[in-house]
Amino acid sequence: MNQTYALTAVAVVVLVTVLLGALGLRISRTTSDFYVASRTVGPRLNAAAISGEYLSAASFLGVAGLVLLQGPQMLWYPVGYTAGYLVLLVLVAAPLRRSGAYTLPDFAEARLESQAVRRIAVLFVLGVGWLYLLPQLQGAGLTLGILTGAPHWVGGVVVAVVVTAAVAAGGMRSITFVQAFQYWLKLTALLVPVFFLLAAWVGDGAPRATFDAPAVFREHTAVTLAEDVRLSLDAPLTVTVTGRVDGHVYEGEPVTLGAGHHSVRAHARLAFAPDSPVPQTRTEAGAGASSWSEPLSGDRPELRLYATYGLILATFLGTMGLPHVAVRFYTSPNGRAARRTTLVVLGLVGAFYLLPPVYGVLGRIYAPELALTGEADAAVLVLPARMVGGTAGELLGALVAGGAFAAFLSTASGLTMAVAGVLHQDVLSARGVGSFRVAVLVAILVPLAGSVAATDVPVADAVGLAFAVSASSFCPLLVLGIWWRGLTPPGAVAGPPGDVVPRGAPRLAGRGGGPPPGGCVCALGRRHGRWHPDSPEARICAGVHGG
Known part of the structure; x- marks a missing residue:
């Protein structure tokens, strides 16, 4: 621009x-x-x-x-x-x-x-x-x-x-x-x-966007990451890496990343070939956007709908x-x-x-x-x-x-x-x-x-x-x-x-990283124990409490 x-x-x-x-x-x-x-x-x-x-x-x-x-x-x-x-x-x-x-x-x-x-x-x-x-x-x-x-x-x-x-x-x-x-x-x-x-x-040619699968790079694309992230791959992917990935330092070398999670350090440069899928990403520092913006995710359909509503x-x-x-x-x-x-x-x-x-x-x-x-x-x-x-x-x-x-x-x-x-x-x-x-x-x-x-x-x-x-x-x-x-x-x-106080204070102190140490009380008045931040229960509770 x-x-x-x-x-x-x-x-x-x-x-x-x-x-x-x-x-x-x-x-x-x-x-x-x-x-x-x-x-x-x-x-x-x-x-x-x-x-x-x-x-x-x-x-x-x-x-x-x-x-x-x-x-x-x-x-x-x-x-x-x-x-x-x-x-x-x-x-x-x-x-x-x-x-x-x-x-x-x-x-x-x-x-x-x-x-x-x-x-x-x-x-x-x-x-x-x-x-x-x-x-x-x-x-x-x-x-x-x-x-x-x-x-x-x-x-x-x-x-x-x-x-x-x-x-x-x-x-x-x-x-x-x-x-x-x-x-x-x-x-x-x-x-x-x-x-x-x-x-x-x-x-x-009116290309269509795909949402049931990862987005795809239409042309050769190089991306420099501003912070530490965790990449998630459904299948092996070959990229050209300049920087630190999974604890190894590369200098413009082609690297095949296997399916699963990979840790990429800040300032690393990843070059993708045309038609390569875009990896899913999450910041290493926290739960990422999915903890507040994906109420339709999770393993239990009845809870997904409850969280959305x-x-x-x-x-x-x-x-x-x-x-x-x-x-x-x-x-x-x-x-x-x-x-x-x-x-x-x-x-x-x-x-x-x-x-x-x-x-x-x-x-x-x-x-x-x-x-x-x-x-x-x-x-x-x-x-x-x-x-x-x-x-x-x-x-x-x-x-x-x-x-x-x-x-x-x-x-x-x-x-x-x-x-x-x-x-x-x-x-x-x-x-x-x-x-x-x-x-x-x-x-x-x-x-x-x-x-x-x-x-x-x-x-x-x-x-x-x-x-x-x-x-x-x-x-x-x-x-x-x-x-x-x-x-x-x-x-x-x-x-x-x-x-507001019991729900807002922990979020201000922990900045949304999960429920308070002693559990939380949801809108139904039920007290829950500690959950993993990515669990369906934690997401439901986060939704009820405003994000």
Whole structure:
């Protein structure tokens, strides 16, 4: 990819974001403008803004990567994400707007008349918001590093600066316009290249991707591994190796690897002949992606189906309780507008999710080495230049790069707004616009420091844990608070800490490497012993607990 084109696209996205933030500054006058855009955002604009902030890099890049690695069976992930808005439409959208709250802690206090419940809600908003902001900043660093070779922290700093400027300038007014623009940019950034990619695919004879067997290298391909990995082969394979494999050092020698597992050290270079199968790979450091993204794997069919439904349930219940999603419904003029907004969101999000699988399938054909290097998420970025080529391919690649950066900016803007609103109301003692802008700075600096200090935090774990905490805390609070008069403050506060703490703490400490030392308690209330991380039982429990 031409770095000049890509950097220009990213710069244009950043510039437009700042200009739209300045527009919000010109029309924002009151505290209500900053918090909820004075509750005057129409359904179409609000739906575009919600879709823009919800469709993060996990949707823009990650869904394509999952399809490349494991095939169409992974499409239940976006189904779970989209279904969350159906639950919002039916159960939450209109009543939440009619509550008159500014933030989720406002709703909690108004419904239960308890300061204790409000304080706990504040803690969960901060926890979910910062957990979700961390992978946005890390992903921006990785993307900018791929485009320019810059250090990992540069992308996070750029996103933090731009988001701070946009949110602090005009609050909810600013980011409404910013996120609506960024939704249409992300949709365009995937839709336009798809036509060129499909034309190139048809011109190449329309080769079919195989998912019931390993992907195949179509031409001679050399791959340099960035970290220690374990390769799995179903049959012997001859490769040219430069580096250390299975404890032996080779200097550009042909090596026949037998069926089974092989340890390959970082920086080793493997050259594959045309029509060679792509080996399955897993990092040596941990259980790898399969421990959270393959609920359909395992030896017991009844448990595979249970795990799939469990994770779908977790994703759409988690969507319902995400603070940056809920806060947008406060901007609707009334409950009817909130319902119409949610209906439009379902259409916009559903239309977007039609596109990433196309990139995943084409990546399986034209960029199979990404499955070997662990960079499957880069399929969206590399396919235009690889399949179309020339200046047209570079321009299309730049468009996709701009869309990817818009994904980081839009989601980070919504999260920062939600966290800053809670900090301003419940943590900082001062009031007014100046205090709100201080809250914005604090809201973004905490996860930025985390992204710089902890570069190896698994992004999937951070996102999964954010959804799990949201599903375990705000989802029951909203549903029961709206539809069950018998909900009491002790009942509202007893569930989330008892569910989130024992499950979230071990994952933060061990970073998803398996169940806690003493076993775990699954959703059925049964205590299990220690399991091997790759066992079906461990995968089921990981699915129930949010990934």
